[in-house]
Amino acid sequence: MSASIRVIRYNPCNQEKKKMKHIVIIGGGIAGMETASALTDAGHWVTVIEKEAQIGGKLNQWSYLFPDFMPADQIKSALQEKYHERDFSILHQSEVRSLHRHNGQFNIETSDEQQLKADAIVVATGYELFDARRKEEYGYKIYDHVITSADLEQLLLPDGDLTVAAGKEPKRIAFVHCVGSRDEKSGNHYCSKVCCITGVKQAIELKKRLPEAEIYCFYMDLRMYGKHFEELYREAQEKYDIQFIRGRLSEASEKIDKSLLIKAEDTLSGRPLKMNVDLLVLLIGMEAGKGTSAAAATCGIGCEESGFLKTADAFLKSNFSQQEGIFLAGSCTAPMSINDTILHARSAAMEVDHWLKSRCDNEKM
Numbered sequence: 001m002s003a004s005i006r007v008i009r010y011n012p013c014n015q016e017k018k019k020m021k022h023i024v025i026i027g028g029g030i031a032g033m034e035t036a037s038a039l040t041d042a043g044h045w046v047t048v049i050e051k052e053a054q055i056g057g058k059l060n061q062w063s064y065l066f067p068d069f070m071p072a073d074q075i076k077s078a079l080q081e082k083y084h085e086r087d088f089s090i091l092h093q094s095e096v097r098s099l100h101r102h103n104g105q106f107n108i109e110t111s112d113e114q115q116l117k118a119d120a121i122v123v124a125t126g127y128e129l130f131d132a133r134r135k136e137e138y139g140y141k142i143y144d145h146v147i148t149s150a151d152l153e154q155l156l157l158p159d160g161d162l163t164v165a166a167g168k169e170p171k172r173i174a175f176v177h178c179v180g181s182r183d184e185k186s187g188n189h190y191c192s193k194v195c196c197i198t199g200v201k202q203a204i205e206l207k208k209r210l211p212e213a214e215i216y217c218f219y220m221d222l223r224m225y226g227k228h229f230e231e232l233y234r235e236a237q238e239k240y241d242i243q244f245i246r247g248r249l250s251e252a253s254e255k256i257d258k259s260l261l262i263k264a265e266d267t268l269s270g271r272p273l274k275m276n277v278d279l280l281v282l283l284i285g286m287e288a289g290k291g292t293s294a295a296a297a298t299c300g301i302g303c304e305e306s307g308f309l310k311t312a313d314a315f316l317k318s319n320f321s322q323q324e325g326i327f328l329a330g331s332c333t334a335p336m337s338i339n340d341t342i343l344h345a346r347s348a349a350m351e352v353d354h355w356l357k358s359r360c361d362n363e364k365m
């Protein structure tokens, strides 16, 4: 998503804005931008602090989206148009350096030395991709044709090059599920929720581009939790002949022709399995990451054991942190899809608006 969205610098002298409630949102991914948009519609003044030069977060890296293969560019343009129509400020390449509460307001200092006052904060710092080098046995960044699902998104763009050794198209491709999730060794016990369906989406996309290729997905369990996900999984098998093998890969090694020998156990038949493939795709998980832990430390809010931000409860207060006036939106709280992120962001905006209004009512009494 380009930075062509109107950028209004923080202007404390603007009299009209002085009368409005000011909300600072940390993180300008889909969660942050959607919360900003909804809060602006509710009549508030909003500033988004984004550490990168661009807003949009991970969406900027994806090609086609599950569940319906909508080009990511299409949703980016739709969101861009929506944000363009709204009047809120974005501080690019900026982070919160310090945050203090004084007389019911938050005083914020940013890394680019701006001083802001806010009535409420929303943390929307998203997630980071699991670093596949930590699973050394799969050979990421050691062997040429071991890539991650995030790398594959780039190759699936219309100008992406899918050829492997000697400029040939891959004839056999394997996907490995749960790389860096549900895994004792990497310390991530949780399920990253979106990688099973990402694997199905990418396997179908590959098959459309390389109809002759054989595609195998090695999984522990398949978790098709969302609307149309199960149907897509069936379609992958019935229409695209993608093979799903219940088995965990133990290792990959590179052969002289740069193809890969993978070893696994078929846990349904109980037999060990060896397979030669031209491309190995690691379905990497989501981690809370440094951006979220930095925001948690500055805001004084808690994290779960997984590193994702702790919500005040799991049912009715999934947008509340344990600090009054500090709210949470999107995948900084748990792995989630874009659809779920948008819904979580809108509910965060509603909770902030409600909280600000009830505070005003109490002040009047």
Ligand SMILES: Cc1cc2nc3c(=O)[nH]c(=O)nc-3n(C[C@H](O)[C@H](O)[C@H](O)COP(=O)(O)OP(=O)(O)OC[C@H]3O[C@@H](n4cnc5c(N)ncnc54)[C@H](O)[C@@H]3O)c2cc1C
Pocket: 026, 027, 028, 029, 030, 031, 032, 049, 050, 051, 052, 054, 055, 056, 057, 058, 059, 062, 064, 065, 066, 067, 094, 095, 096, 124, 125, 126, 127, 128, 129, 149, 150, 153, 194, 198, 201, 284, 285, 286, 290, 291, 292, 294, 295, 329, 330, 331, 332, 336, 337, 338, 339, 341
């Ligand atoms: C390989 C892969 C493919 C995927 N494909 C799909 C798909 O097809 N369909 C789908 O629905 N979902 C997909 N997803 C999930 C999707 O990426 C997430 O749902 C979405 O990105 C969550 O948005 P977010 O705003 O919560 O987080 P993010 O996209 O991570 O955005 C967070 C933003 O906060 C900023 N930030 C972080 N820390 C700070 C800080 N301290 N200060 C300031 N700014 C900060 C970051 O720079 C970033 O801009 C996929 C995920 C993966 C891993």
Ligand code: SF4
Pocket: 177, 178, 179, 181, 182, 190, 191, 192, 193, 194, 195, 196, 197, 221, 222, 223, 283, 285
């Ligand atoms: S969504 Fe699938 S691949 Fe991802 S961690 Fe969960 S079970 Fe594993």
